[in-house]
Amino acid sequence: MAINMETGKSITAQELSEQGILKPKEVRQLISEEKITCPTSGMCPGYAQANLVVLPKEYAYDFLLFTQRNPKSCPVLEVTEEGDRFLRKIAPGADIASEIPKYRIYENGVMTGEYTNVERFWRGDLVSFLIGCSFSFESELIDAGIEVRHITEGCNVPMYITNIECEPAGVFSGKMVVSMRPVPYHQLVKAVTVTEQMPRVHGTPIHIGDPSVIGIKDIAKPDFGDAVPVNPGEVPVFWCCGVTPQSVVMNVKSSFCITHAPGHMLITDVKNTELKN
Amino acid sequence: MAINMETGKSITAQELSEQGILKPKEVRQLISEEKITCPTSGMCPGYAQANLVVLPKEYAYDFLLFTQRNPKSCPVLEVTEEGDRFLRKIAPGADIASEIPKYRIYENGVMTGEYTNVERFWRGDLVSFLIGCSFSFESELIDAGIEVRHITEGCNVPMYITNIECEPAGVFSGKMVVSMRPVPYHQLVKAVTVTEQMPRVHGTPIHIGDPSVIGIKDIAKPDFGDAVPVNPGEVPVFWCCGVTPQSVVMNVKSSFCITHAPGHMLITDVKNTELKN
Secondary structure, three states: OEEOOOOOOEEOHHHHHHOOOOOHHHHHHHHHOOOOOOOOOOOOOOEEEEEEEEEEHHHHHHHHHHHHHOOOOOOEEEEOOOOOOEOOOOOOOOEOOOOOOOEEEEEOOEEEEEEOOOHHHOOOOEEEEEEEOOHHHHHHHHHOOOOOHHHHHOOOOOEEEEEEEOOOEOOEOOEEEEEEEEEEHHHHHHHHHHHHOOHHHOOOOOEEOOHHHHOOOOOOOOOEOOOOOOOOOEEEEEEEOOHHHHHHHHHHOOOOEEEEOOOOOEEEEEEHHHHOO | OEEOOOOOOEEOHHHHHHOOOOOHHHHHHHHHOOOOOOOOOOOOOOEEEEEEEEEEHHHHHHHHHHHHHOOOOOOEEEEOOOOOOEOOOOOOOOEOOOOOOOEEEEEOOEEEEEEOOOHHHOOOOEEEEEEEOOHHHHHHHHHOOOOOHHHHHOOOOOEEEEEEEOOOEOOEOOEEEEEEEEEEHHHHHHHHHHHHOOHHHOOOOOEEOOHHHHOOOOOOOOOEOOOOOOOOOEEEEEEEOOHHHHHHHHHHOOOOEEEEOOOOOEEEEEEHHHHOO
């Protein structure tokens, strides 16, 4: 808790993050101290966020090949050395086991718990995959004058399992998961061109309009995250989502897996502008 | 050999390929019959070409990670299943062991031979990596009015080993190899913007101008391929090159490796326009 010097009102760590007052490293510190445990959407505007998938080495080749074959769903930003808990590239020195607000652990495909710290579960054979997240382009959309509904509503982004098959690789296969943001007709083209510049955080939309075309039955009932209103004059726009690899890993029922909890991402030191083509 | 119906002169398979009269599949057929054995630069204009690296499965994870960490040098277009000689995606049904004009085989880091067919060397543990090639964007440069000197000269593109370290991955590390094309000052920007649209075939240049900045001592003495003149008013422009992964594999002295011979690429069924962002 801090004090806003202008208003004299107290201000939370989350508010400091969202206003961009705290740097990613400082926010990650607060996360590792469990002072921030909420979804990270809107935090550290301008900095890229990343999805996490941690797997035993025996699965690493098939999973890396899956990301290569499904680059729009799984744009890999960094892969750690086997057993190494610390990042080198997108957030140098960051501890993967404590600097994400919430984790999920899966054993044989079953979620066995949600944790704010997974240090005690770490093993020498684990490889971490950090995958670009669509949260990264949200501040770019906002800068371009496009409202991001779930940020306005203060909830998690709605995510849906589609009927689109990912390209399989080894043991990994499954349906594509997408995130949705409603966009007014007059801003549809801008939503495409803004995100086109950022292929390493999912890039252009995978679908615009009628959700049933990609197998979504009820836009009001997302499979992950929270529903948001789609107002008259707005079109649902769907982007590939970093939950896809998680969903696929669940299908495989790998002996062990750690992921971030949906919406609770790693905030990296990489600026979105650095991810542009 | 065929006859040009307009001139009555005989016309070679190579000329038919270069004039875009033969489709990639037909050219690959002629290659597998060893009727075309020359470098593929300029053949099937508008279609992407690919570099080849074939490694035993034991090296596949480290190599795939190397490509992930060095995407500008190693933009992967397709990875085959272990032991599978046939492509599925970029040239469906193409036989990797016979449809490239010239191969090199390395054992423990030493080149043991050049071959026009490597079927008899195939093994059940081999994984093939097809990597985007800068030849793919040459027809785009020509369409944009930029002369590609080595095509004009009818020789192989000049390639140089730089002093730029690739990001290592597992056993793989080494210097970046680049290809060079001289570009007149007034077309430098266009050379950047044309290739920017094609990140899956190396994308934008890695360096423009003074070769010594990236450790090239003598532009007239390429490490691979042929020297081409850089005329007054022209600037040498350097792009990442698919020989980089080959060079890196040689460093590792892997027990076994098959590559294409420099300049002798796989001609894919994928149009360059399909590789655009």
